[in-house]
Amino acid sequence: MSDVLGSMRRTCLSCTSLVRGLAGAGLVTASSPAFAADDPLAALTSWIIVDLNRHELVTLAMAVSVLGFSVMSAILLMRTRQRAAAQEARLRADVHTLQAESDRFRALLFAEPQVLISWSAGDDRPQISGDVALLLPTDSHGGQPQRVLAFGTWLPPEPALQIDHAVDALLDKGEAFLLHLTTSTGRSIEAMGRAVGGQAILRIRELSGVRRELAEMSRRFKALQDETEMLRGFADAAPWPIWTRRASGELNFANAAYARAADASSPADAVSRNLELLDSTDRGQLARALADDAEFAARLPIVVGGERRYFDVRALRLKGGSAGMAVDSSEAAALGAALVRMADAHRRTLDQLSSGVAVFDAQRRLAFYNDSYRKLWDLDRAFLDGHPDDSSVLDRLRAARKLPEERDFREWKNRLHEAYRAVEADKAIWYLPDGRAISIVTTPNQEGGVTYLFDDVTESLDLQRRYGGLIDVQRETLDNLSEAVAVFGSNGCAQLFNPAFTRMWNLTPEALNDRPHIETVEAWCRPLYDDEASWQALRGAITGIDDRKQVVLKLERKDGTVLACKTMPLPDGATMLTFQDISDTENVERALRERNEALETADRIKIDFVHHVSYELRSPLTTIIGFAHLLGDPSTGPLNDKQSEYIAYITSSTNALLAIINNILDLASIDAGAMTLNLGPIEIRRTIAAAAEGIQDRLARDQITLDIDTDPAIGEFVGDERRVVQVLYNLLANAIGFSPSEATVKLVVRKKGTSVVFTVTDAGPGIAPALKDKVFDLFESDSQGSRHRGPGLGLALVRSFVELHGGKVEVDSVVGHGTSVICEFPIEPTAQRNAAE
Secondary structure (H helix, E strand, O other), X not given: OHHHHHHHHHHHHHHHHHHHHHHHOOOOOOOOHHHHOOOHHHHHHHHHHHOOOHHHHHHHHHHHHHHHHHHHHHHHHHHHHHHHHHHHHHHHHHHHHHHHHHHHHHHHHOOOOEEEEEEEOOOOOOEEEEOHHHHOOOOOOOOOOOHHHHHHHHOOHHHHHHHHHHHHHHHHHOOOEXXXXXOOOOOEEEEEEEXXXXXXXXXXXXXXOHHHHHHHHHHHHHHHHHXXXXXHHHHHHOOOXXXXXXXXXXXXXXXXXXXXXXXXXXXXXXXXXXXXOOOHHHHHHHXXXXXXXXXXXXXXXXXXXXXXXXXXXXXXEEOOEEEEEEEEOHHHHHHHHHHHHHHHHXXXXXXXXXXXXXXXXXXXXXXXXXXXXXXXXXXXXXXXXXXOEHHHHHHHHHHOOOOOOOOOHHHHHHXXXXXXXXXXXXXXXXXXXXXXXXXXXXXXXXXXXXXXXXXXXXXXXXXXXXHHHHHHHHHHHHHOOOOEEEEEOOOOEEEEEOHHHHHHOOOOHHHHHOOOEHHHHHHHHOOOOOOHHHHHHHHHHHHOOOOOOOEEEEEEOOOOOEEEEEEEEOOOOOEEEEEEEOHHHHHHHHHHHHHHHHHHHHHHHHHHHHHHHHHHHHHHHHHHHHHHHHHHOHHHOOOOHHHHHHHHHHHHHHHHHHHHHHHHHHHHHHHOOOOOOOOEEEEHHHHXXXXXXXXXXXXXXXXXXXXXXXXXXXXXXXXXXXXXXXXXXXXXXXXXXXXXOOOEEEEEEEEEOOEEEEEEEOOOOOXXXXXXXXXXXXXXXXXXXXXXXXXXXXXXXXXXHHHHOOOEEEEEEOOOOOEEEEEEEEOOHHHOOOOOO
C-alpha cells in the first residue's frame, strides 16, 4: 500500500512540475487558480476551466489527457497491489491448509506398508512413493526399479506376467484393474490401478489380518453375486421349466419355460398366481419324497399346450425351500422304447449267431450274452444271469482249464482288461489246453464297457494250416518237377511257371513275371521249335472259350530234344501247359521196341526149336526105350547080371529124359498159349493114388514114408485129371528129393470154402527167405545140401498147371524145419480159365 501511495505522490509532483512548466511557457499565469490552490490537481483543473483560451485549450487538453492517464494508472496500480496482497495472504493460508491436509493424508496413506507408483502423461519413467524397500527391490544402480524385472523378482512368473499386462493396459488405454496376488514368499498383496488427473496410479499394498479377510470376503461376495446373476440368467434362458419354492410350498421363482408350460403370460404372472406344473397326485408324491429323502427324481406326464408329454422331473430340498427342474423326455422315452425294441431284436439275432457274444458294462459286469457264448465255455446259466464281473468269469474259466496256459495269469488278465481303456478293437487267438483255438475280438463300447466276440476257429485254422502246407508242397513240388509247367489265364496271359519251363525254352523269370501273352511266349520259343500247326493248336487250347479239351502233342525241336506236350483245362478258366523231355524215353522206347521185336523173333525161333528138337529127341528116345524093354524081355534071350543092370540104367535114364522132354514141351505150350485143359470130374482119392504109384520106387529106394491125410468126405472137383496127377507127382517127387532117408512126406487134402487145398510137406532143410521167390522159376534148382538133383522144371510146371485151373500156389518154409507147398484148386468151373486166354 505504501508503494501505491508513493506512486500517487510522485504523480502529483509530476503534475505540479507540469503546471509550473506551462506557466514558464506562458500557458499558465501566476494568478491562475492553479497556483493559488494548495492542491495542484484542483488548481490545475480550475486553471484549465477558467484561464485557458481556445488555442491554449488544445494544448491543455493534451496535457490533461496525459495527466489523466497517469492518474488512472496510478489508481489502478494501487488497487491491483492491494488485491494481490490480499490474494497472497489467502494463498499463503490455503497453502498452509493444503500442506497440513497433505501431511494428514500422507500419514493416513502410509500408515501401512504400501507403494504408490505414478506415471505422468507422456512420461514412461514412474514416480515411486511409499515403503519401496519393503515390497519392491531396487535395481543395481540404486535408482527406481525396472517395472517388469521388479515384478518378476518378488512375484511368481504367472502373477508377474498378469500384473505386467494389467499395467500395460492401464498406461495404453487407461483400463483400471484390481488384482489379488501372492508373492514368492507367500504374502498376499493387492494391486490396484487407476487413471487419475492425467496420471496412471498403481497402488500396491500388503493384505494382512482383517483387511485380507475383508478383501477375501469382498472377492467372494462379488464372485457369488456374479455367479448368482449368471445362474439366474441361465435359468431364465434355459428351455426347461425351472422353479424354486419357499418352505411353505409357495412358488418363489419360475423361468420363462415354466411360465409357458403353466400357461402363464410371464414368469412374474406364474409366481404371483402360484401356478402349478404337476397334478395333485404327483405334487404329493414330490412333497413326500422331499420330506423323506431331500431329493426327488421321476418321469411324470405334464400337459403342455394341450399335449400330454413326459418330463424327467428332479427336485432338491434346500435350506428355506426347494428347487426343481423338468426336462422334456418325450423323445427320449420314445427313443428308449425304440432302443428296447431294437435291443430285443438284436438279442434275438445274436442268439442265432454261431459266434459267442458277451457284453460287459463300464463296471465290468456281464450285461448280455448269447446262447453260443454259454455253450462255447460250458458255463452255468444261473451264474451268467447273476451278472458276474469280468474277472469272475475268467477265474471260473481258468479253474476249468478253459483258458490259455499263462505263466503270469494276473499280468495276462490285466493286458486283456486294457480293452476297457482302448479306443480301437483288438484281435487275438487263444490256444486252449483241450486243443481248441478260439478267436477273440475285444471291442470297446462308447459307454465304457467291452464287447467280446468268440469264434471256435480250430477247424478253420487246421484247414488254413493244411491249405498253406498244401500250397507250399504244391509250390515246392512244382518248382522241383522235371516237367516244365506254365499256367495261362483265360485271357491268354502267363500266370504261373516253374524254373524247369524257363530252362527248357531258354527264357528268363523276369520276362515271364510281366505276364506275357501266349503269342509273345510263342515268339520267344519259335527259334527252338517252329511248327505252325502245333503252336496254333496250343493257342487254341489256351485262348479257346468253347469245347476246351486236352491237347497232346509230341514236339521234336531243332536241337534234337523230343518233348511231350499236353494242355489241361483248369476249373477257373485257366489252362495248364506241360512239357516233358522224353528224349531218353523215346530213345529207350525205340531201343526196347527193336529189342522186343528181336525177342519176339527169338521166342518164335525158340519155340520152333523146342518143338523141333523135342520131336527130334523124342523119336530116337522112344526107339531106345522100346529096344531097352525088348532087350530086357526074357523072351528075347537070357542076359547076365551085368547086362540086366545096364538095361535097367538105360530104361531109368531114358524115362527121366522123356519126362524132361515132356515137361519142356508142356512149358513151351503154356508159354505159347497153346495148351488147353481137358476138364472133367476128378475123383480126388483116385488122383492121389495115381500120383503116388509113380513114386513108389523112390519111396522104397530112399526108405521114405508117405503119409496121406484126406478128408473122408472130400469128394471130387472139376479139372484136368492128367494135369492134376502131374502136379501131385512133381510135388511128391520134389518132397522126396529134399527129405532125408527114413523121413516122412505128408500129403494133406482139405476143402476150404469153394476150393480144394493140397498141402505137401517134407522134412528137408527148408528154403532160405531169399530163395522163396525163385523156387517157381524155370531151371532154378538148389539142392540145399540134400540128395535132390534136377533141371528145375517141376515146381514151374506145378505153378503153371495150378494157375491154368484158376488156382494159386504158396510156399511155407522154415530153414531147418522142412517146407510145405500149398496148391489151391477151385471146385466150381466158373473159377477156371482156358490156357489160351
